[in-house]
Amino acid sequence: MATVTPEPGAKKVPAAGHPNPERMPTIRDVALLAGVATSTVSRALSKPERVNRHTRERIEAAAAELNYVPSSQAQGLSSGRTKAVAVLVPDITNPFYFDIIRGTQHQLKAAGYTQLLVDTEESSEMELDALHKMRRSADGFILAASRLTDAQLVEVSGTQPLVTINRASTSTPTVVIDTPSAIIQALEHLASLGHQRICYVSGPPTSWSNRARWKVFEEESTKRGMETHHIGPFTPKTTSGAAAADAAVRTGATACIVFNDLLAIGMLQRLRERGIRVPEDISIIGSDDIFGADFCNPPLTTIASPIEQAGRVAVSMLLSQLNPIPGRASRQLAVMPTHLTIRASTGPAPAHT
Amino acid sequence: MATVTPEPGAKKVPAAGHPNPERMPTIRDVALLAGVATSTVSRALSKPERVNRHTRERIEAAAAELNYVPSSQAQGLSSGRTKAVAVLVPDITNPFYFDIIRGTQHQLKAAGYTQLLVDTEESSEMELDALHKMRRSADGFILAASRLTDAQLVEVSGTQPLVTINRASTSTPTVVIDTPSAIIQALEHLASLGHQRICYVSGPPTSWSNRARWKVFEEESTKRGMETHHIGPFTPKTTSGAAAADAAVRTGATACIVFNDLLAIGMLQRLRERGIRVPEDISIIGSDDIFGADFCNPPLTTIASPIEQAGRVAVSMLLSQLNPIPGRASRQLAVMPTHLTIRASTGPAPAHT
DNA sequence: CAACTTTTGGCAACCGCTTGCCGCAACGAT
DNA sequence: ATCGTTGCGGCAAGCGGTTGCCAAAAGTTG
Structure with missing residues (x-):
């Protein structure tokens, strides 16, 4: 900028050139x-x-x-704020969480925050531990699919600002991906295709969303007079798909709603291996619409979720908690809408058993 | 929903937006x-x-x-070390980098370090910027598939400890995934299937590994008397696959070696759409063996790489640079072996054009 | 038992930055 | 002119640790 401000008499310190090139300027x-x-x-x-x-x-x-x-360190020390947020996920291997991470990363960066990524390995101990060890280094936490018990969650939330994703809680702000309501859509879809015997393939018992999905599934399918089965729990990985597929077949169900896409894709692989055709012999519906759900074989009908957006929303809820705007109370709950994306893994129920 | 507005106790609570009854122990x-x-x-x-x-x-x-x-902040302030390492990736969306991140995360955690994840969005400016802005907050950097020029890399490496992944450099320790040598395997594979007209589908021109792959491809295919084509560059995303597929088909090649799996999977989708059969009409070989390469349709023949391990190795190289063991000089180069994993996307060359 | 060496723990000076408080100067109103 | 106000910049006290240096305590040795 061409600044026309001579500013005479400024106490210039010509001698103070560049200090020791080694040391970083303070x-x-x-x-x-x-x-x-x-x-x-x-x-x-x-x-x-x-x-x-x-x-x-x-x-x-x-x-x-x-x-x-x-130096953010020094800034943090004296101001008490670190400008960092820790994001805890149960399994960094799972593409679902990668979408979350992508969302949080994006939003945090936009707000000038640093993301501290932690893999809690599906363990509530590690989760608590991280929450404890990092309370000094993070201004707040985002817990994706927390494995904590309600009591633990309440306790922790009293100590530090946090937002949960896919984990209802009265003690903390939460963003839930409204998969349950899309399960109704899925059920309708299956019903209209003539399916009567359906099966829910369960994920981790500690997962709140798994419980929520199962609950809706059971209520709604019963309400529709369908015969329901429940198998699991299974680890939400493709490798568990084989066991899940075998168990599902044994129930005699003509369609499955699966806890998540990872597991569903694993089932698809196993069914193909066994020569059981999808969707001719059995229909499969996944959940989340993760990377890969569109190009697996057959492409997976699934409950599409705005996962990345959920991450972004979680961040903004957390930030508005960290930097409250005087007038406005920060939101305590965000519900992300979902919808059924129909691809090729669902079809008419087979004519006879 | 029941919105529990946080009760602002004393109106004199400036910084900490959270009720902080008990100060953290020092x-x-x-x-x-x-x-x-x-x-x-x-x-x-x-x-x-x-x-x-x-x-x-x-x-x-x-x-x-x-x-x-x-408080890691205070520790950092006085000791000068942050116990944090920044990992810069060009695109957090790309599953390839997920695997890297998974590896670094794992190893860093094991060493008691924190991972700072940064998405440089394929931009060398953002990369430089992050390198600069974070030099205070990270003890070292891991650059995955850096988009920096050699000169920039040299300059930066003079300032701070770093390790590059898939980016040869004389100025910094590097871990390279030896895809090029597996390209020879791929070529042999294609040759033995009778392919004579083959095509390399190029990724980002700024990518060192893309250049390396192309170079080997060209040299070796020529050496084998094959007719080679080169199309691209394409953004390494599935969505670019359509354009790539169309271009590939126009070259008349009977087989393609594709910069990476993402692009290859996108091509697979497009080819299917157009009714071009893989591998009957055209064979496709990807690279990296990312998540999804095994369950796409058809399952992708690809150059399998120990990506996660590369991340781990990079971390240990960086750490041995940060905490040098008196006697031992730290390794400057790690070459990760790769191999061709043959699945269903490659087959005999079609009998006639 | 004295002289000397080795542990062991305390003192205090930072590390780099923020912030409450204060003082000074310029400005506006009476 | 006088007396606030207000705007702007400096002083200095931390923030929570680390570490060089030193002295007291404990252990060795002749």
Whole structure:
């Protein structure tokens, strides 16, 4: 910028050239170069309106010249805020969580926050541990599909700001992906295709969403006079699909609604191996619409969820909790809509058993 | 839903938006409880042999009782090390990088380090920027498939410890996934199936591995007297697969070696759409063996790579650089072996054009 | 038992930045 | 002119640890 501000008598410190090239420039170096106190530099950089425009520009120039980057460590130490948020997922291997992570990453970056990624390995102990160990290094937490008990969750939420994803809770803000309501759609879909004997393939018993899905499934299918089965629990990985597929076949069901796509895809593979045709012999409906659900064989009918968006919403809920806007109370619940995406893994019920 | 608005207790709660009845215990609290000086506590916790066993136990007890967790911020401030490593990936959306991240995450956690995940969005500017902005907050960097120029890389490597993945460099330790050598296997495979006209489907021009793959492809296919084509560049996403497939078909090639699986899977989808059979009409070979390569339709023949392991190795190379063991020089290059995994997307060359 | 070496623990100076408080100067209103 | 106000910048006290240096305590040795 062409600034026409000669500013005479500025106490320039010509001698203060570049300091030791080894050491990274500190706020002091900037202050020295700009001829002001460190406190002024600090303010110029964080609350621009607090200092005179001229001074600020001078400081900014000095900072730019020195290539100054404030130490987030030091900032955190004195301000008490780390500008970092920890995201805890049960299994970093699962594509579902990758979508979450992608969403949180995106939104956090936009807000100038750093994401600390933690894999809790499906263990509530690790989750608690991380929550505890990192309380100093993160301003808040996002718990994706927390494995914590209600009591644990309540306790933790009293200590630190957090938002849960797919885990209803009265004690913390939550974003839930409304898969249950889409299960009704799925059921209708199956019913209209003539299926009468259907089976729910269960995921981890500690998963809240698994319980929620099963509950709706049972209620609604019974209501429709369908014969329901329930198999599981299975680990939500493709490798568990074989066992799940075999169990499903044994129930004699003509269609399955599966806890998630990972498991469903695994089942697809196993069924193909066994020569059981999908959807001619059995229909499969997954859940989440993860990466791969559209190109597996056959392409999977599934309950599509805005997973990435859920991550983004969780972040904004957390941030509004961390930096409350005086007037507005922060949202406590966000429900992400879902819908059934019909592909090729569902079809008419076979004519006879 | 029942919206429980957080009750703002005292109107004088500025920074901490959370009710903080009890301050977090500091090293001072521990010292007080144990009846020693803070310096002793510090030492008892970090260099146990420096303090008497009896005192140490007393301190540990006190720390445990108070549930003390040292502030990594403060530790970092005074010790100069952050115990954090930044992992930069060009596209967090790409499953290939998921695997890298999984590997780094795993290994970093094992070493007590925190992973800072950054998506550079395929942009060298963002990459440089992150490298610059985070130099204070990370002890080192892992650059996966860096988009930096050689010059930039050299410059950066002079400033901070880093390890590159899939990016040869003389200035930094590197782990390369040896896809090129497996390309020879792929070529042999195709040749033995009778393919004579083959095509390389190119990825991002800024990608070092893309260039490396193309180079080997060209040299070796020519050497074998095959007719080679080259199409691209294409963005390495399934959505680019359509264009790639169409272009590939136009070349008249009977087989393609594709920059990566993502693109290959996209091509598979497009070819199916167009009624072009794989592998009867055209064979496709991908690269990386990402999640999904085994269950797409048809399952993809691909160059399998130990991606996750590459991430792990990168971390250990970086850590040995950060905490050098006096005697041993740290490794500068790790080559990860790859091999061709033959599935169903390759078959005999069609009898006639 | 004195002289000396080795442990062991405390003191205090930082690390880099934020922030409450204060003072000074310029400005506006009386 | 006088007396607030307000705007702006400096001072200095931390934030929670780490660490070099030193002295007291304990252990060795002749």
